[in-house]
Amino acid sequence: MTGIERDITIGTCRLILGDMRDVLPALRPAARLCLTDPPYRLTAGGSSTGEMGGCFAKSAYDNSGALFDMVAWEEMAPLIGGALADDADAIVMVSDREEASARAAFASAGFGFHRLLVWDKITATPNRWYMPNCEFGLYLYKGRASRIRDCASKALIRCPQQDVSHLYLGADVPPQERRPHATEKPVALMSYWMGNSTDRGDLVIDPFMGSGSVLVAAMRSGRAAIGIEKDPKWFDVACARVADAARSAQAELPVNARVSARQEAMVL
Numbered sequence: 001m002t003g004i005e006r007d008i009t010i011g012t013c014r015l016i017l018g019d020m021r022d023v024l025p026a027l028r029p030a031a032r033l034c035l036t037d038p039p040y041r042l043t044a045g046g047s048s049t050g051e052m053g054g055c056f057a058k059s060a061y062d063n064s065g066a067l068f069d070m071v072a073w074e075e076m077a078p079l080i081g082g083a084l085a086d087d088a089d090a091i092v093m094v095s096d097r098e099e100a101s102a103r104a105a106f107a108s109a110g111f112g113f114h115r116l117l118v119w120d121k122i123t124a125t126p127n128r129w130y131m132p133n134c135e136f137g138l139y140l141y142k143g144r145a146s147r148i149r150d151c152a153s154k155a156l157i158r159c160p161q162q163d164v165s166h167l168y169l170g171a172d173v174p175p176q177e178r179r180p181h182a183t184e185k186p187v188a189l190m191s192y193w194m195g196n197s198t199d200r201g202d203l204v205i206d207p208f209m210g211s212g213s214v215l216v217a218a219m220r221s222g223r224a225a226i227g228i229e230k231d232p233k234w235f236d237v238a239c240a241r242v243a244d245a246a247r248s249a250q251a252e253l254p255v256n257a258r259v260s261a262r263q264e265a266m267v268l
Contacts, residue, residue, distance in 0.1 A: 002026040008239055011246040012224045013215045017235045020207035020228045021071060021079065029226055030085040032202040035194055035214050037093040037185055039070045040102070069230070073098075073105035076207075081109045083205055087143035089197040091117065093185075094136050106140055114139040119189055120158040137193065148196040159189045165211035168240040173233065181211040181234055190217040198223055212238025219245040 003022025008015045016023055080090060090111065094102045103113060117137035124131035163180035190213050194204060200222035206214040209227030211234050218225035219242055229235040 006235065010239065010242045011219055012222070013219055013242050013246075014224075014226045015209065015212070015215065015235065015239055015242065016226065016228045017230070017232060018228060019230045021075065023228050024079045024083045024205075024207055027083065027226065029083055029203060029205060031083055031205040031226070032085055032088050033194065033197045033204045034080050034084060034088070034090040034092070034207070035190060035197075035204055036080075036091075036206045036208050037183060037210065038076060038208045039183075040073075040095060040098045041070065042095070073102045074108070077105045077109035077111065080106075080205075080207060081111065081142055083207070084142050087146065088141070089146065090140040090142065091137045091193050091197070092140065093119075094138055096132070096134075096136065099136060099138070103138055106138065111140040111142055112145060114141060114145065115155055117193070118156040120156060122158060122160050146197075149199075150196055153192075153196055157189065157192055159186050159192075162186050162188075165234070165237050165241070168211075168237045168244070169233075170236055181237070184211050185213045187213050187217050187220070190214045191221060194218065194223065195221060209238050210234055212241045215242050216245045 003018040003026065004016055006015075006017035080092075084090065090106070092102065092106070099116065107113065117139050119135045119137065121133050121135065124133035161184070163184050165181040165184050166178055169178055194214070194217050198204060202223055204214065204218050204223050204225045206225065206227045209215065209229040212227060212229075215225045215227045215238060217223075227238060229238060
């Protein structure tokens with residue numbers, strides 16, 4: 001049983017509606033890179049001095065620490081390992097609170113650890129104990145470690161968040177639900193990391209595709225990609241974004257991923 005509910009190919013990208021826990025073992029795609037932002041536990045409890053907005057608004061988040069249906073790190077890590085080639089990279093996004101648990105789970109699954117990558121979002125989330133303005137990527141490897149394509153790259157990249165996913169929602173989505181994906185990532189960030197761990201024509205996987213930023217980055221830079229998403233609403237958005245990227249002569253990012261990321265982000 002593959003767990004595939006819908007399977008759409010657009011250009012070099014394959015988009016699958018389903019649960020990664022069912023889909024990945026059936027595919028075993030031998031990808032060169034896993035680049036993904038999995039759902040992970042947020043800080044729970046407490047209250048702020050004022051109501052937060054966006055994905056943390058009271059109407060959207062119950063302050064439990066679970067913004068999405070989550071897959072445990074210990075369950076996720078071996079599935080990702082099985083979907084990669086013998087010598088491959090993985091960049092898995094984490095929060096500062098989840099970094100230790102995620103790193104331990106991937107180490108147990110046989111991954112080596114290169115470095116903690118830092119995304120400075122520039123904007124910050126309201127908080128009483130320093131406002132967090134960064135997210136992190138575990139830069140991991142399976143098998144033999146390879147050098148990145150541009151060894152002058154820094155571990156910290158400043159890249160503004162640019163939510164566009166709500167612009168691709170279907171007409172049937174009611175007004176009260178027409179918000180951007182709660183954890184949408186900028187294509188420039190995904191392109192920067194992707195360009196350093198892959199070459200044109202390589203296969204990238206994103207088991208938690210969300211609104212499709214990784215696949216848009218792959219389409220723009222000549223990579224093949226497989227994305228898996230279990231929420232039909234965001235699967236449709238990802239399909240629309242990738243189709244738009246395939247049609248557009250004026251790409252969100254130029255074809256050269258590394259140059260485009262430097263153009264759209266401030267690499268420190």
